[in-house]
Amino acid sequence: MSAVNLNIIANLLRKQRRFAFMFPGQGSQxxxxxxEIAENFTDARLVFEEVDEALKYNLSRLMFEGDFNELTLTKNAQPAILANSIATLRVITQEMGLDPSPESGCVCVLGHSLGEFSAMVAAGVIPLSFASKLVRLRGQSMQTAVDNYGQDCTMMALMPISFENASKACEMALDHSSLQHEREVCQIANVNAPKQIVLSGTLSAVDRVVSIAKESFRVKRAVKLDVSAPFHCSIMKDAAVDLEAAIALGLDFVQNPSVPILSNVTALPVLDGHKLMELAVKQVTTTVLWTKCVEAASLDLQTETFVEVGGKVLSGLVPKIRKNVECLSLESFEDIKRLSNSS
Known part of the structure; x- marks a missing residue:
């Protein structure tokens, strides 16, 4: 952690900065x-034990010392990332006294895709045990949806390209005679930064869009994501139905958040817990508007510092969206130890 980051921490501790917690999605597993945080902090260890108990499965063993391919399966990756994020947050609260509350200086929380469930747990919308079961089912249903679809699918990050040009490339590809079939899909899954777009869909359609993007819109990089299903596209519609049914069984658990949560679907702050659950269902098949979420946090809610909990990807994206804000990533035991020494 750099000296600059230590200064950021000092300002947060003095409640001199308006900050937002951010929670990563899949790909950070x-x-x-x-x-290491489980071995060194009781609060973290208790989080992993609670998730293991909720799932009736030793997920923490897989996370700590298992097989990477098994962990990357979306049914495992989703609860694993949730558990890691909440465990890290509990340690931040224990060591720094910072939590998702106005009293701490927190003005909002936001999560990327799966990270919205971490955000909802952090802000008190749903309990960790219920969230663990939801994201496990979400992952299982997503995997089943792609398996049942009967075609090879993928996700691909494109850079540099705008949302508008990526949309045009998708339209051009799907108008091509070889792809004029209702089961060919390519949608924009994530708008991660002004010039970084993620595509999701069938392999043949995504490959065609990538070719058009390179030929017509000067895309220089296309990177395949290390995920096991094409998230945030119509192929996931059955998974959305399953998630909605599971949420309906636990509506008594739902509370309003302690601070606004910025929705991936609308990029608007939400303070109604039941509305957040509705949006979590819609998010399964629609675009993650991450760029607009960060802009809303910065411009509308006047967030000065973005603190990523349990990952390092989002804190790299934020400066590409808003150059005049501070970013801090708290992921590893070393991060937490330096944090503890500075507080």
Missing amino acids: HIGMGK
Whole structure:
């Protein structure tokens, strides 16, 4: 952690900065995630034990020392990332006294895709045990949806390209005679930054869009994502139905958040817990408007510092969206130890 980051922490501790917690989505999983903080902080260890108990499965063992391919399966990756994020947040609260509350200086929380469930747990909308079951089912249903679809599918990040040009490339590809079939899909899954777009859909359609993007819109990089299903597209519609049914069984758990949560679907702050659950269902098949979420946090809610909890990807994206804000990533045991020493 740099000296600049230590200064950021000092300002947060003095309640001199308006900050937002951010929670990562899939792709941030790795073997060993959470292991050191679980070994060194009781609050973190209790989070992993609670998730294991809720799922009736030793997920923490898989996270700490298992097989990466098994962890990357979306049914495992989703609850693993949730558990790691909440465990890290509990340690931040324990060591720094910072939590998602106005009293701490927190003005909002936001999560990227799956990270919205971490945000909802952090802000008190749903309990961790219920969220663990929801994201496990969400992952299982997503995997079943792609397996049942009967075609090879993928997700691909494109850079540099705007949302408008990516949309045009999708339209051009799907108008091509070889792809004029209702089961060919390519949608914009994520708008991660002004010039970074993620595509989701069938392999043949996504490949065609990538070719058009390179030929017509000067895209220089196309990176395949390390995920097991094409998220945020129409292929996931059955998964959305399953998630809605599971949420309906636990509506008694739902509370309003302690601070606004910025929705991936609308990029608007939401303070109604039941509305957040409705939007979580819609998010399964629609675009994650991450760029607009960060802009709303910065411009509308006047967030000065973005603190990523349990990952390092989002804190790299934020400066591409808003150059005049501070970013801090708290992921590893070393991050937490330096944090503890500075507080």
